[in-house]
Amino acid sequence: MANERQLCTFTLGDQYFGLDVLKVQEIIRAQEMTRVPLAHPVVRGLINLRGQIVTAIDLRRRLDMPDRPSELLPVNIVVQTDDGAVSLLVDEIGDVLEVSESAFERPPETLRGTARELILGAYKLKDRLLLVLDTERTVTLTNPNTRLERSE
Amino acid sequence: MNEVTREFLLETHENLGQLEGDLIALEKDPTEKQTLARVFRNLHTVKGSAGFLGLAKLQAVAHSAESLLSRLRDGELTFNPPIATALLQTIDSIRQVLASVESEAGEGSGNYSNLVRELDRLRETGGTAETPAVVARTMVAPIEPVPLTSAAITSPGPGTSFVQEATEPRAQSVSDSSIRVDVGLLDKLMNLVGELVLARNQIMQFSSSQENAAFLGTVQRLNLLTTELQANVMKTRMQPIGNIWSKFPRVVRDLALACGKQVRIDMEGQETELDKTIIEAIRDPLTHMVRNAVDHGIESPSTRLERGKLAEGRLSLHAFHEGGKVIIEINDDGGGIDPIRVRDKAIKVKAISPEEAVRMNERELVNLVFLPGFSTTEKVTHFSGRGVGMDVVRTNIERIGGSVELESQPGLGTTVKMKIPLTLAIIPALTVTSGGERYAIPQVSLLELVRLEGDQVKQRIESIHGFPVYRLRGNLLPLVYLNKELRTGDIRSAESEINIVVLHADDRQFGLVVDAIHDTEEIVVKPLQKQLKGVNVFAGATIMGDGRVALILDVLGIAQRANVVTGARVRALTEQNAQTSDASSNAKQSLLLFSIRDGGRMAIPLSIVARLEEFPFGSLERTGDQFVVQYRGEILPLVDVARQLNAEGGRAEGIPLASDTVQVVVYAGSERQVGLIVGSILDIVDEEIIATSRSSRSGVLHSAIVQGRVAEFLDVEGLVSRAS
Numbered sequence: 109m110a111n112e113r114q115l116c117t118f119t120l121g122d123q124y125f126g127l128d129v130l131k132v133q134e135i136i137r138a139q140e141m142t143r144v145p146l147a148h149p150v151v152r153g154l155i156n157l158r159g160q161i162v163t164a165i166d167l168r169r170r171l172d173m174p175d176r177p178s179e180l181l182p183v184n185i186v187v188q189t190d191d192g193a194v195s196l197l198v199d200e201i202g203d204v205l206e207v208s209e210s211a212f213e214r215p216p217e218t219l220r221g222t223a224r225e226l227i228l229g230a231y232k233l234k235d236r237l238l239l240v241l242d243t244e245r246t247v248t249l250t251n252p253n254t255r256l257e258r259s260e
Numbered sequence: 261m262n263e264v265t266r267e268f269l270l271e272t273h274e275n276l277g278q279l280e281g282d283l284i285a286l287e288k289d290p291t292e293k294q295t296l297a298r299v300f301r302n303l304h305t306v307k308g309s310a311g312f313l314g315l316a317k318l319q320a321v322a323h324s325a326e327s328l329l330s331r332l333r334d335g336e337l338t339f340n341p342p343i344a345t346a347l348l349q350t351i352d353s354i355r356q357v358l359a360s361v362e363s364e365a366g367e368g369s370g371n372y373s374n375l376v377r378e379l380d381r382l383r384e385t386g387g388t389a390e391t392p393a394v395v396a397r398t399m400v401a402p403i404e405p406v407p408l409t410s411a412a413i414t415s416p417g418p419g420t421s422f423v424q425e426a427t428e429p430r431a432q433s434v435s436d437s438s439i440r441v442d443v444g445l446l447d448k449l450m451n452l453v454g455e456l457v458l459a460r461n462q463i464m465q466f467s468s469s470q471e472n473a474a475f476l477g478t479v480q481r482l483n484l485l486t487t488e489l490q491a492n493v494m495k496t497r498m499q500p501i502g503n504i505w506s507k508f509p510r511v512v513r514d515l516a517l518a519c520g521k522q523v524r525i526d527m528e529g530q531e532t533e534l535d536k537t538i539i540e541a542i543r544d545p546l547t548h549m550v551r552n553a554v555d556h557g558i559e560s561p562s563t564r565l566e567r568g569k570l571a572e573g574r575l576s577l578h579a580f581h582e583g584g585k586v587i588i589e590i591n592d593d594g595g596g597i598d599p600i601r602v603r604d605k606a607i608k609v610k611a612i613s614p615e616e617a618v619r620m621n622e623r624e625l626v627n628l629v630f631l632p633g634f635s636t637t638e639k640v641t642h643f644s645g646r647g648v649g650m651d652v653v654r655t656n657i658e659r660i661g662g663s664v665e666l667e668s669q670p671g672l673g674t675t676v677k678m679k680i681p682l683t684l685a686i687i688p689a690l691t692v693t694s695g696g697e698r699y700a701i702p703q704v705s706l707l708e709l710v711r712l713e714g715d716q717v718k719q720r721i722e723s724i725h726g727f728p729v730y731r732l733r734g735n736l737l738p739l740v741y742l743n744k745e746l747r748t749g750d751i752r753s754a755e756s757e758i759n760i761v762v763l764h765a766d767d768r769q770f771g772l773v774v775d776a777i778h779d780t781e782e783i784v785v786k787p788l789q790k791q792l793k794g795v796n797v798f799a800g801a802t803i804m805g806d807g808r809v810a811l812i813l814d815v816l817g818i819a820q821r822a823n824v825v826t827g828a829r830v831r832a833l834t835e836q837n838a839q840t841s842d843a844s845s846n847a848k849q850s851l852l853l854f855s856i857r858d859g860g861r862m863a864i865p866l867s868i869v870a871r872l873e874e875f876p877f878g879s880l881e882r883t884g885d886q887f888v889v890q891y892r893g894e895i896l897p898l899v900d901v902a903r904q905l906n907a908e909g910g911r912a913e914g915i916p917l918a919s920d921t922v923q924v925v926v927y928a929g930s931e932r933q934v935g936l937i938v939g940s941i942l943d944i945v946d947e948e949i950i951a952t953s954r955s956s957r958s959g960v961l962h963s964a965i966v967q968g969r970v971a972e973f974l975d976v977e978g979l980v981s982r983a984s
Contacts, residue, residue, distance in 0.1 A: 142809040143697060145746035146795050154801055154809040159455055161801045161809055163789045191790045249791050 111209050115231075117202035117238065118185060120168050121176075126231075127241045129204055131187045138181040139164075139195075148249050152197060155184070162186065164195040170246060172222050187243050194247045207231045207238070215239075261364065268309050269362055270440075275302045276351055276358075277506060283347050284509040290339035299347075300329040306354065317367045318357045324379035325350045337386045345517075346378050348510065443536065446497055453493045454784040457686060458803050460486040461781065465805035490686060494535070501579050501588070502530030504543050508550050512575060515554045522561055522572040523554050529579035534586055538680055541660045542588075545653040549590050549676050550575065552649060557594035557674055567671065569593065585662075585704070588678040597668040599625035606631065626668045630654045658816060687785060689812065691778040691804070692761060695748030698810045699774075700783055700802055701761060705815040707769060709777060710760040717758050730760060730771050733867050734850040734946055737762065740822040741773045745797065765819040772818070781805070785812060797821055849949055853942040853971060854925065857902040861942070863964075863971040870928040872941060874921045886983070889924070889935065898924065899983045900937045901974065905959045927976055934980050943967070 115126030116135075141153030141164055150169045155162050164184065168176055176182065182197040211231045219227060226246050231238040279302050282295045289295075307322035325347060331337045353372050360368030460483060467479040505527050516523040534542075558564075558573030565571055578589045599622045606612045606628045617625070630650050657664045662680035681687075681704060689700040710732065712720055721739065722729055728739040739760065743749030760771040783802040792798070799814035850866035873891070880887050880898070887898040924935040949964050959982075961973040 140808060142801075142811065144792060144795065144798070144811060145695075145697075145748050146797060147792055148794075151791055154811075156803050156807055156809050159458060159803065161786045161803065163791050165791065194789065194791070247791065 112206050113209070115205050115207055115238070115240065116185065117205055118183070118198040119200045119202060120171065120198055121173055123173075123239065124202070124233075124236050125167075125198075125239050125241055126202075126205065126207075127185075127187070127243050131189075131243045133186045133188050133193055135201055136184045136186065139184060150249060155195060157186065157193065157195075160193060162193050162195050164197055165247060165249075166197045167246070168197075168199075170222070171226065187247070189244060189247050191247075196246070205233075205238070212240075261362075265313065265361065268313060269358055272306055272309065272354070272358060275306060276354060278302065280348065280351055280510050281506055283344055283351070284513055286339050287341065287344040287513070296329070296333050296339070300326065300333050303329060315357065315361070315367050317370070317372055318354060320376055321350055321353055321357075321372050321379075324376045324383070328379050328383040331383055337383075340386075343382055343386075346375070346382055348514075349375060350379065441496075446536075449493050450497060453490050454686060456486055457490055457782065457784050461783075461805040462807060494686070497536045498533035499536050499539050500531045500533050501539065501586075502527075504539060504546060505530055505577060508547075508577070511547065511550060512554055515551060516558075519555060520560060521554065521558055523558055524572050524574050525550075526574065526576040528577070532579040532581060532586060534680065538660055541656060542662075542678070542680065545656050545664075545678075546588070546590075548649050548653055550577075553590060553592040553594065553674070557592040557596075559595050563595075586680045588680065589675055590678075591673060591675040593673040596670040596672055596674050597626050597629065597666065598670045599668075602626060602628050623667065626666050629666060630664075686782055688780055689783045689802075690761070690780050691810070692742075692759075692772075692774040693776040693778065694742040694774045695746060697748065698778075698804065698808070699742070700810050700812045701763070701772075702799070702812065702815065703780060705763045705765060707762040707764055710762060710771065711777075712758040712760070714756060717755055721758070732762065732771070734848060735769075737769060737771045738822075738824045739771045739773055740818060740824060742818075743773075743775075745818060745822055763815050763819075765816040765824075768819070768824060770819055770822070770824040783810075783812070848946045850944065850946050851966060852925065852944055853966060854923070855939040855942055856905070857939045858906070859939075860902075860905075861966075861969060861971045862901070862938075862974050863966055864925070864927075864974050864976055866944060868927055868976060869925055870933060871926040873924045873926055873935070875924060877920060877922055880922065887937070891926075891935070894933075896924075896926070896933060896935045898935045898937055899980055901979065902937075902939070904979050904983055905957065927980070929977070929980060936976070936979075 114129040116129045116132045117124065117126040119125070136157075139155040139157075141155050143153045144151055150165055152164045152166045152169075155164055166175075166182070168174070176199055180199065182199065183201050184195045185198055185201070186193050186195045211233075213230050213232060215224060215227045215229055216237070226242050228240045228242050230240065279299060282299045282302075286292060286295055286299070303322055303326045307319055307326055310316075310318035310322055328337075328343065328347070332339055332343070337343070353370065353375055356370050357367050360366065360370075463479055464483060467476060470476060508527070509525055512523050512525045553575050554573075558575065559567070559569075561571035564573065573592065573594055575590070575592045578591070580587055603612075603617050603620070603625045606625075607614055607617055611628065611631045612620075620628075630653075654664050657678055657680070660680065662678060664676065664678045666674065666676055668674040688703040690703060690706055692699055692701060710730070712730075720730055722731065724736070728741075729736045730739055731737070737760075759774050759777050761774060761777065762769060762771050764770075783804075785800045786802060787800050788795070788798060796817035797814055798811045798817070800812045801809055802812055804810050851863045852866050852869050852872075853861065853863050855861055875889050880889050882888075887900065888895050889898060890896075923938050923940055925938055925941075927934050927936055945967055947966050959975055959979050961975045963970055963972050965971075
């Protein structure tokens with residue numbers, strides 16, 4: 109196993125995240141989305157990606173964070189999963205960082221709930237913490253109808 | 261695996277299929293010389309190839325079978341059940357060996373010496389009655405019942421084991437004009453065509469704003485080519501249903517033998533074609549129903565004789581195309597399903613309440629067997645398993661957009677009727693708007709479109725037990741407001757217009773209220789990803805001509821969500837209907853009442869009336885002997901009712917009197933529309949037809965009391981065909 113890996117980084121609110129760059133297919137700006145009524149609130153809609161219909165998942169909602177302000181347009185990180193391409197909606201895209209395994213730590217104790225399930229660990233950077241997401245788990249939604257409905 | 265082995269596997273599997281069918285046929289008609297010769301040749305070929313590839317066990321088995329067949333072919337022995345059983349088990353053994361070879365494990369560890377011994381013994385003695393049981397136990401394991409679970413029926417991946425799916429030659433002789441193609445390649449082709457259709461749709465949209473003639477001509481050509489390409493690629497994926505059915509004679513034979521019953525299987529429509537993915541999806545449900553019929557449906561020979569039936573039961577399979585779907589009927593002349601027993605069982609397992617049960621008719625009761633966990637057989641047999649079958653069967657059929665229903669007559673038999681769509685990938689759909697979004701509705705579920713404006717909105721929409729309904733030609737149609745079901749809006753009470761899309765799901769009809777209705781077009785169905793799998797109101801998504809994504813409605817899903825297929829709504833409706841209709845068996849009919857020029861009062865069923873129109877007299881034109889009028893861009897032929905009726909009676913009448921306007925009832929005939937010139941429209945009524953008297957003159961079907969006065973019922977079709 110290589111000592112270093114590359115992460116595609118992005119922000120959600122004031123938190124800094126990264127996911128395995130090898131899973132990232134492309135990054136595109138906010139797209140026209142078709143809403144899916146009655147779907148899990150985390151699914152914001154469907155986008156047309158060069159003829160493929162891709163489901164867009166709002167990462168803020170997925171991590172139980174408050175919605176981004178409406179004037180802020182999200183960015184799409186399109187990832188490859190077992191079930192085809194899925195788009196993750198994030199606030200801003202960051203650089204591709206090289207991180208070394210030695211800096212990897214288990215998830216902080218302060219993380220609770222959904223975030224704890226989806227975060228593999230963290231890298232301590234110079235000035236902040238970089239949380240690493242488990243891509244497959246992130247795009248797997250269970251019990252879609254048991255969650256409370258959020259108002260749009 | 262090398263090429264030679266691969267070829268061997270493919271060819272031998274094909275031969276085995278043919279062999280099996282031939283053996284079953286021989287059992288019924290042992291003297292069929294050609295079949296016997298073919299069986300011999302087939303086994304001879306298998307023996308030869310086995311020897312060439314060094315498969316000693318296979319060679320030994322094939323050799324013994326071939327020797328037995330040699331004596332049969334030469335007329336020294338007669339084909340009988342023990343011989344048939346042994347030979348069929350030979351085929352099973354060969355299949356075992358092939359499976360082992362395919363998984364690169366050589367010939368496998370099976371021991372076939374018992375089989376070889378039996379074949380040799382039969383060759384010597386011709387077979388006596390008492391051996392088959394012994395043979396059955398010591399040889400290849402008895403046919404295991406297929407456990408039918410939802411998981412077992414998944415959409416097939418591309419390029420699944422080709423050894424199982426070798427296409428069988430349709431004609432008896434191998435034809436040179438066909439070619440073997442890998443299934444994965446066909447799937448790829450289908451996908452590409454789908455993409456092409458999308459791109460074509462987008463180009464068509466752009467081109468509507470272009471004026472360059474050369475460009476438009478090319479676009480048109482592209483359009484035609486794409487349509488034809490699509491049709492032909494879809495054809496490549498079509499397979500005859502006989503491919504699955506071919507296994508059934510063997511299944512039925514073995515099962516009947518094991519149950520101690522006699523069953524004959526008739527198959528009609530084997531050449532009916534379905535898309536490959538659909539064939540895969542119905543394979544297991546069909547097998548299950550066939551097994552059910554033999555195991556539970558058809559009675560033992562002694563019971564049958566007691567009931568005055570032939571000892572041999574009959575199971576018939578019938579497949580045909582109808583209305584854009586494939587219909588498959590499985591009928592047995594067995595004991596049928598007793599609705600009372602089903603009802604009692606359903607109440608016992610609390611699937612329905614006694615009050616609900618009382619309101620159900622026989623058909624509804626019988627169809628309760630589709631409920632989960634249902635089985636009225638006291639004995640759970642080894643062969644068909646528990647009663648988990650029917651509900652899983654229905655789920656799997658509905659998953660591919662089909663439907664399944666039971667009909668039964670106690671003591672006489674049962675019929676299972678399945679309706680399956682022809683293809684899944686590219687379908688015609690109607691686009692609608694609701695709550696600011698566009699949706700596509702598959703045309704196959706669409707019955708008609710209704711638009712209500714102004715006052716009609718308040719008048720025609722009634723409310724029964726709190727559910728809105730619309731009276732469509734006398735029938736109460738439950739209304740479902742799409743906005744409300746999808747929670748994208750509310751029912752607004754002060755509407756000036758309502759658009760209703762009349763849909764059918766699971767044999768029930770309902771009206772879907774939407775904001776606006778657009779065009780019908782061909783769309784490519786893309787499945788929803790797993791994050792959306794739980795949303796059962798959508799069947800998939802598509803990309804429209806303008807590049808935006810639109811969701812495809814799952815009609816059955818919406819109906820279930822809105823409770824219009826079972827439950828509250830329907831109960832409320834049937835209650836209402838029960839209250840408003842009389843005890844007499846005559847149903848109310850919606851009638852159009854009108855008068856004709858000589859004062860006669862006439863009626864026709866409202867269901868055949870397309871529209872009521874009024875034309876200024878001057879707009880009538882004459883072609884030869886007939887009047888016509890220009891109507892909606894076409895020429896509408898007119899029939900002067902009074903003149904036609906009187907022409908029969910001999911009283912000549914001239915052209916219609918020149919009044920200002922002419923009342924015309926537009927009748928939608930079987931080939932085209934025809935306008936009936938009448939005097940004046942009187943009323944539209946719902947009336948029970950009683951006290952009819954026979955026809956008074958030609959052109960009239962009969963007379964009856966309508967609204968207290970006599971009216972003659974016009975023979976519209978007769979009149980129209982006489983006039984033209």
